[in-house]
Amino acid sequence: MENTNQNTEPMLRIEDLSKYFRTEEVETVALNHVSMEVAPGEFVAIMGPSGCGKSTLLNILGLLDNPSEGKYYLLDKEVGSLKEKERTLYRKGNIGFVFQSFNLIDELNVFENVELPLIYLRIPAKKRKEMVNDILQRMNISHRAGHFPQQLSGGQQQRVAIARAVVAQPKLILADEPTGNLDTKNGQEVMTLLSELNREGTTIIMVTHSQRDSTYAHRIINLLDGQIVESVKNNL
């Protein structure tokens, strides 16, 4: 279906969603009846103290894990109860991830790392080359295409990771503390890149402890003990 400017459907919606982790002795309630919506084109920051459930929420939103209870609609499809194989398929076409620790594959060079999602999507080699080169240029890292992750600075590694996250043009980017391992200057550069991608239409949900990074978001959702305690619009 064509996107229209009048599109009022949320990018994603969760309803009364909970996640429990059970070990032999204890049950942890990581998310406790959470409901929220994110609109297409929104940039949302998720904040809250350590252990409040931020990563658990991001993992579920990113189809890396299932909720224990409740519904999750992504692009209008109920995805909370999908089996792992279907989840993986749906994730690959729709979601890009950026992690604090970059998560690049050490044995692959920059070009190959960024090419990987396109191989999964079975895009032909010639087209892949074009798409990878375009995004490396965009991320200002073309001159390092043949380098391996260990040969790059942290800021460069994160730019490669962002290139990999967006090369297949996902509708949604999930970022878990994307500047957590970067100095101020590189951190700001990464935030500027994410903001640009957002302005071009990509929806972004970012977990952060950084007050400064949260200023780039349209809205801040505060979690405490597995519950949303506040959802406030940012004065941009």
Ligand SMILES: Nc1ncnc2c1ncn2[C@@H]1O[C@H](COP(=O)(O)OP(=O)(O)OP(=O)(O)O)[C@@H](O)[C@H]1O
């Ligand atoms: N796989 C797991 N097994 C058992 N308990 C878990 C598991 N993953 C998370 N938890 C628990 O769920 C709760 C929420 O964890 P989560 O990692 O989502 O918090 P967080 O807000 O991301 O924390 P941080 O800011 O420290 O990364 C915590 O009490 C945690 O110990």
